[in-house]
Amino acid sequence: MDYSAKLSKEFTIRADYAANIIRLIDDGNTIPFIARYRKEQTGSCDDQVLREFADRLKYLRNLDARKEEIASAITEQGKMTDEIALALAKAETMTEAEDIYRPFKQKRKTRASVAIERGLKPLAELIMEQRPELDVMKEAEKYIDEEKGVPDAAAAVQGASDIIAETISDDAELRKQIRKKLGEVGEISCKLLENEKAKTYDMYADYSEKISKIPPHRILAINRGEKEECLKVGITIEPEAFISAIQSVYVKNQSESGKIVSDAAADAFTRLIFPSVEREVRSDLTEKAGEQAIKMFEVNLRPLLLQPPLKGKTILGLDPAYRTGCKIAVIDSEGNVLDTAVVFPTPPQNRTEEAAEKLLALIDKYNVNVISIGNGTASKESEIFVAKMIKDSGKDLQYAVVNEAGASVYSASKLGAEEFPDYEPAQRSAVSIARRLQDPLAELIKIDVKSIGVGQYQHDMPEKRLEEVLGGVVEDCVNSVGVDLNTASQSLLSYVAGLNSGIAKNIIEYRKTKPFGSREELLSVKKLGAKAFEQCAGFLRIPGGNVLDNTGVHPEAYPAVEKLMEVTGYTLDDVANGKITDIREKISALGWEKTAEKCGVGVPTLTDIVNELLKPGRDIRDSLPKPVLRSDLMDIKDLKEGMELVGTVRNVIDFGVFVDIGVHQDGLVHISQISDNFIKHPSDVLKVGDVVKVKVLGVDLNKNKISLTMKTSDNPSGIKTGNEKTDRERKEGRRNAEKRREKEPQTKEDLLAALYKKFGR
16 A cells, blocks of 8 residues: 555645655654654644554554455465455455455354355355256255255255355445445434433433434443443344345345345345444444544643643642541642641531641741642532631632542552652642642643543543553643753653653663753763654753753754854844844844755744744743632532633533533533534533633532533523524424435435445346
């Protein structure tokens, strides 16, 4: 396969760019390095596109390898033909390739294989000819053999029918068309089973939906219900239409043998094809739904990791609990632990006065600016306590509720024990909760990303694929921000392009002797060779030395910077002192292309260099909205319909977003309430961490649910905007759909047309 030509077309990029990307990947370059420092060769493809490109390249190569295995296996059997070779060459998916191999694959014992062992294949082939004059029963008598298990002519005909049914079932092109049609006309159907967990799936009690219409999150919900034995799930169709279509392809006449072939075709579909294709279709639906869920996790994880750090603050972390008390940890502006404690402001102790006194003493002693509260068990009671304490004390304090998902995993991990060997796990959790507000990226990368909890059904996903995708997100985030070579933890360093945990550990050992003074010193680190240096150097920062070492400019481009300084009349001291504010104007006067040529780089690289020189040591997160800090708390009972609030997006899912509005319980903005205009998916307009204005639509105190809207219209529930319709329009739409269905051609005719087109009848 010409991978560059195919991927060029699929990703709508130039063929030479596609070829370059393949070469760069094959040469062992990391995605962050390619995205950042090889823009001229890739057409400035970003890291997300490059990862999708790499995934697709891997799939195509695996497909080719599998097709070669299949071709070799068929050839060894002496059954390879030009027709089979052509079909294999045209196969674009693993499923299509496996369908071609199906007739030649070593099968477990089947009715057909037993019949073949009994010598009935010639009879099956004779019947398949469907000669009108053939007396099938008389011909079948020739195959009677008690020792082989063929006692009479009827048994011989039955065995031949089994062979015919399996032959039809193994028809790769037929299976492809049936699979396609099943996806178009089939419906996923559910029935509720008797189970103590079944109430969770009440909405699927008697449920069906077209396969072509069902959304990914519903597929995953149904699958979970089936796995928990709460639902019986299957695909429903009109089998007669499919059977008739298959018979129309294989049955030549209404002779005796033709009728046998007709019955075998029905058996092939009912017993062999439909159960198999049903599994394949459901497996395909699950795979696509899983990819969508992983994609949503990726979409949510990226902005969560890139939340702006709360710099220069002393933070008190509070890990809420009931019986065992709330664990407290105070950290300074560098993340160092200053003090720890335990207080009991929550039930059953309710020692609020004592807890407030203890916390206020810590706040005064260490000049605490912000309190970070975990959102787990007892979070609501803890938040109420903190809000009241701030109000009663009159201190200039604020607090934020942070996602504590995975904090317990970290606190009990080997990494947590190495970092704080003298602390109990709960104390480590409190430190983690404080640090999550101070520097989300540096803290969250210590945790298994599956435990961070910003997706749907992540525990139902293929673990290897989930880790691969989410690991790529973390890597992209770490490298886009950059890492301080002299202070970064081993966890953070291990995500830098070109490094791993072992080299990261060697870096830390090296800097214990003396801090790094330049990037070049990295080459002295054990096991960090030239290739690793090329990949990692541009993402590591060293403040206080050579100004270029504190930027995203790669060392390979330092000569280009020197030339740029020469042609623009600046020096590196000017860069360090912020005296190059008009460098873009100077380059524009000279011409960007001419300047890039003089510097020996392309325009994209020159642009990146200039951006870095204008803000050495910059943190891209500083330009993002800061976390919302609060000093008071509302109760869900305080919410009224129409109330306008400001909140933070905590999670983006397929059917909407959850927003923290300072009421412990996050509110849901359904997709139909996100925008006055039509949107296909919530992630088109929102991401985790976005600060948004919302209006309360409704509050269900019994279910503890809050419905919100972001629409600006005065009557959002009654105006058609985007994908929302009024009740009248919905009813009218259903009536029209029913009328259309009455007039639509039968499924049989549709299927026949598809099969005729492929099989030429």
